[in-house]
Amino acid sequence: MAAYLSLKPIQRRNRSYPTEDMNKWMANYHTKLDFLDYEITARKATWVVDRTHILWCHDSRNEQYHGGYRGVPEKRDLDIARRAALWIFGFLFDVENADERLALAIAQKLPPPAPERNPAYDTAIDGAYETIDIEGHTYSTSEILYSLDYEAYRELGIELSQAQPS
Numbered sequence: 001m002a003a004y005l006s007l008k009p010i011q012r013r014n015r016s017y018p019t020e021d022m023n024k025w026m027a028n029y030h031t032k033l034d035f036l037d038y039e040i041t042a043r044k045a046t047w048v049v050d051r052t053h054i055l056w057c058h059d060s061r062n063e064q065y066h067g068g069y070r071g072v073p074e075k076r077d078l079d080i081a082r083r084a085a086l087w088i089f090g091f092l093f094d095v096e097n098a099d100e101r102l103a104l105a106i107a108q109k110l111p112p113p114a115p116e117r118n119p120a121y122d123t124a125i126d127g128a129y130e131t132i133d134i135e136g137h138t139y140s141t142s143e144i145l146y147s148l149d150y151e152a153y154r155e156l157g158i159e160l161s162q163a164q165p166s
Contacts, residue, residue, distance in 0.1 A: 001025075001032040004092045013094065029058055036088065045091065049084040057081040117146055121157020128160050 005026060009016040017025075025035035033051055040047060060077050063069045083099075090098030122142040129141035145153040 001035055001088065001092070005032075005035065012092075030055075036092075039092065043091075048087045048091075049080065053080050054084045057084065114146075114150055115154075117142070118154075118157055120161045121153065122146075124157055124160035124163075125153070 004012065005017075005022055021035075021038075025031050025038075033054065037047075037051070057077050057080050060073060061081070064071075064073060086098045086102065089095065095101065122140070125142040125145065126140045131138050131140055132144055133139075142153065142157070145156065
């Protein structure tokens, strides 16, 4: 909300607010939520994530960062915080389906899934090389090569499988 309020009106679809209100809303987290309440009312919308839940997550976050609590946030709190953040962002910036758009953007940045292992390559590579022991665990050479460098696995698999008599 602070980022939104800090923008020029043109960056907020020409929404402008009196300086006195802006200063009041920027004072602390509770007053930022007062701004959100104002904006929800002005746009004739409703709270999607309950204000008390948002405050709970904010207080939990503050305890994590500033209170010396060294634990891990509960998944429930993280889910609420994520849902609230995406809803508030989408609401303020008029972004429909912000959660779906984020999921799509993340999916587009992920590397493509690795190709399936080839049983013929595995047989050829493992027939030519011994198993590898790492910290008490035994791995086949094909498994290690596939995991580390698919192209090298594929090239060696092709070379060795073609060299084997049929």
